[in-house]
Amino acid sequence: MKARVHVMLKDGVLDPQGEAVRHALGHMGFGGVEGVRQGKVIELDLSATDAASAEAEVKEMCEKLLANTVIEKYTIEIA
Amino acid sequence: MKAAVITFPGSNCDRDLSMAFAAAGADVVKIWHKETALPEGIDIIGVPGGFSYGDYLRCGAIASRSPIGQAVADFAGKGGYVIGICNGFQVLTEMRLLPGALMRNAGLKFVSKPLALRVATTDSAYTSGYEAGQEIVIPVAHHDGNYQIDPEGLARIEGEDRVAFRYVENPNGSVDDIAGVLSENRRVLGMMPHPERAIEPAQGGADGAALFRALSGMLATA
Numbered sequence: 001m002k003a004r005v006h007v008m009l010k011d012g013v014l015d016p017q018g019e020a021v022r023h024a025l026g027h028m029g030f031g032g033v034e035g036v037r038q039g040k041v042i043e044l045d046l047s048a049t050d051a052a053s054a055e056a057e058v059k060e061m062c063e064k065l066l067a068n069t070v071i072e073k074y075t076i077e078i079a
Numbered sequence: 080m081k082a083a084v085i086t087f088p089g090s091n092c093d094r095d096l097s098m099a100f101a102a103a104g105a106d107v108v109k110i111w112h113k114e115t116a117l118p119e120g121i122d123i124i125g126v127p128g129g130f131s132y133g134d135y136l137r138c139g140a141i142a143s144r145s146p147i148g149q150a151v152a153d154f155a156g157k158g159g160y161v162i163g164i165c166n167g168f169q170v171l172t173e174m175r176l177l178p179g180a181l182m183r184n185a186g187l188k189f190v191s192k193p194l195a196l197r198v199a200t201t202d203s204a205y206t207s208g209y210e211a212g213q214e215i216v217i218p219v220a221h222h223d224g225n226y227q228i229d230p231e232g233l234a235r236i237e238g239e240d241r242v243a244f245r246y247v248e249n250p251n252g253s254v255d256d257i258a259g260v261l262s263e264n265r266r267v268l269g270m271m272p273h274p275e276r277a278i279e280p281a282q283g284g285a286d287g288a289a290l291f292r293a294l295s296g297m298l299a300t301a
Contacts, residue, residue, distance in 0.1 A: 065136070
């Protein structure tokens with residue numbers, strides 16, 4: 001079973017890297033990019049076979065390590 | 080005073096920090112990250128600067144969850160003194176021993192230079208050797224020193240006089256120019272600037288020495 005975790009900065013937390021990417025896109029001639037937010041994707045291979053328990057386990061991983069919930073939010077996909 | 084300095088893979092200020100403690104009269108033990116427990120009789124733990132675990136995932140994240148990291152958290156939980164400098168500050172916020180988080184510098188550049196700081200409180204074992212409002216010059220060297228905290232948290236640490244140092248000129252976008260923060264019991268300090276790199280004039284300045292001297296005076300064994 002695979003899990004994919006998306007970690008993004010919370011809304012309202014300034015993303016200096018995303019802003020730099022937005023400026024670069026503007027310089028390159030891509031008009032109309034009003035905002036860029038940069039995050040990360042973490043893929044996990046799990047031995048679990050039950051989607052619900054896998055999701056619960058990955059949620060605990062997110063809370064304890066994969067995301068810093070002071071500034072980041074996360075979503076989990078199980079497949 | 081007996082000080083323990085933790086060395087993680089990628090720490091690079093552990094020797095400087097050990098020397099700063101020793102220069103203030105401390106017995107220093109160096110603790111390798113594979114250790115799972117601290118020796119008896121430690122008065123203070125230093126979590127040094129560097130790039131622990133290559134800054135993988137987030138700066139300080141892996142170190143904060145390592146076995147020795149747990150021992151540091153337990154030590155602080157029992158009222159022990161812990162100072163985290165630069166990457167050490169990032170580790171302590173990741174452990175939630177200190178509120179807030181350190182993000183990428185607002186200017187996106189690595190900043191490495193001596194900077195003026197203002198001593199924001201003298202009410203701690205770390206800052207009692209300074210005058211309130213005193214300006215001191217301490218080097219910074221970081222890419223992720225942009226201290227951020229939600230408005231309620233900011234109001235709380237300011238209301239409780241827990242900002243230890245502020246930048247005179249903000250180099251990284253930190254909210255309210257915050258360069259160093261104390262825990263609720265005032266025994267855990269995290270700061271981005273490197274006082275251990277300013278303990279004798281040969282280093283270009285000695286304004287950091289008073290921090291270690293004050294600690295040594297406070298934690299001297301009777």
